[in-house]
Amino acid sequence: MLLKDTDQLDDLKDFLINWYGGYDSSYGVPVDEIPPYLPKALQELYAFAGLWKDGSDNHLEHSPEIFQKQDCLYSVDRLNQEQDKVTFLEENQGNWNCQVEMENDDSPVYCNEHLLWDDSDEAYIIVNDSLYHFLKTFCLQEVVFGCKQLYTIEGKLDHIQMLFAEPIEELWINGYYTSPKEEGPTHTFYLCGNVLVMERYGDFWLGSNCELPAALNEAGLSSIRLRRIKPD
Template sequence: MTVVAPFTRLTPSFGFVYCGVMRTSDGSVEWLEDFITAWHGPRQPSYGLTETELPEFLPVPLRRLYRHAGRWPGPNPEENLPDSPGIFQQQDVLVRAEALSLHDGTVEFLSENQDSWTCRVTAAGPAAPVVLSNAHWMWDDDSEGEYTPLTPSLEQFLTSFVLQETVFGCRNLATTSEPAALPDQSIPLWLDGWYVSEEPSHSFWSVDFALVADISGTRWVGWNGPDAPSAELGKLQMIRS
């Protein structure tokens, strides 16, 4: 994957650090670690878990995410359970490390914000981890309650998830009903990413100090500072400010 530019950390704004320069994801957990620290940083040791605090059955990519940010507080820590990964509990929810458990050889690690569906991953072993979900009942009545394998690898799934949660966790959040062409300065972070649906549904860009997401046909714009993002993004309808 071609590197567009290194991560550059800019001035903190409203308790967050936003990035003016980013690079395209290669679908690795290493990229996620860099992105999380660049956007939310600076990282404190207490924001992650130690190796001994994590169960042995956790697959390596998920283990690395918990070690890096498994207790990273969100913008409003009082709204989250103690020791929760608050930055990953905005739209969907990364399970607290203390609540991770085995279910027939799989680990339930993520849930939809109203518990409409959950995701599991096969326990650590010699084979590559497989992500499964029971979200299919939303479009297939015959699969309600069944866990079926998803298309993306665990790393690819986590990339879509982390970027989604970062956008929805921004202090300012808006949508646009008429998405405009993205400005020339936009940097693609993750395009046509897979999540729980049966087709690619998640694309993300960095545009100056804002993050832009196209998720299942809706464009979202998130940013943390006091200034509005580029007018080239179109007319924004504020969801939160």
Template sequence: MPGKIPRLFQAQDCLAGVEQIQLTDGGKSLQFFFENQDNWCCKTSINDDSTYFDDPPVYSNSGELFSSEMVGFTRVSPSLSTFLITACLHEMVFSARYLFSGDHGYSTEELLPLWLNGPYAYPDETYSFYLAYGKVLIMNNWVAFNDPDAASLIPDFSTLKYIGRGMPDFGIPPADTL
């Protein structure tokens, strides 16, 4: 993206700011979401003179990174609103003060489902989000929280890997740091 205008969210992937939105496909598509290193982007349809989408699908070219057979943009979400909910929760996880990967050890009864099987930028991949004890946000195999006391609420904390620099001392040793 040209210039140094900050993007929105930006913890992992980025929602384009007004200045960064790009019209493509002869003005029929809007690129609005970008991977943090610009390896892929997402776009959605806008008025194409024949059909107006109230909540159009989202397409991504991320498949090109994983398969030589996937060229161009592939539909990754049936609707823009569904994609944006997943993207917002995804960024909440990655922008948390404390971020870990691994098996958290919670039972299903301890987790409040927030958003299940939400589509994201990768074909055939979804993310599910849960809240534990009102303090721990879980996305698939990611565990995130801002309150250092929340570490004591995680059943298998010692098996998690810290994502960041300088492991904080929670009084509970983690497995390792990345």
């Protein structure tokens, strides 16, 4: 399935339900507890998955655990208003965060990651004109990093295809995240059965909630280097 780059989250929701094998209404934040000043895309994500747990014990309380594996989507009670914007997401070590405009369903996404290398006078810059696009890239990244089996892999996509008996399907292509827009897309995701493949800043990751080697082609494994990240 290929997620659509449009102003909707329905295909992302369908993917999450299929990937995790089910859904319960308790995974979402009650609508009357979601701040009405949030852009529609964020309201929709919180209503669907703002309390989605994964059974772990080492996460921020009341936050959607499936969305705090690498970077962290704030729970609604942690949202931080600053003048006309609200901070809703932060990097895993707190080095940068992201904001959107309040009372604007068409808000772009602002980020201050560039301050790590750029002495700009502008603290936050626009990194994505579409909040829907940004959220799909973010959510899929967190799904990969949340997999029970996680590997890095050396090589290009055609080498990785050798690992699978079936063709790899495109899931989300040319995803923009927190880098300046002019630097181009940074994330692409593929799906092959119960394995997710993520290209992130030029590096490839494989993730699955099943025993990964059992899903791979032994002939391909002999010619490609996999490094297990977890379980370690």
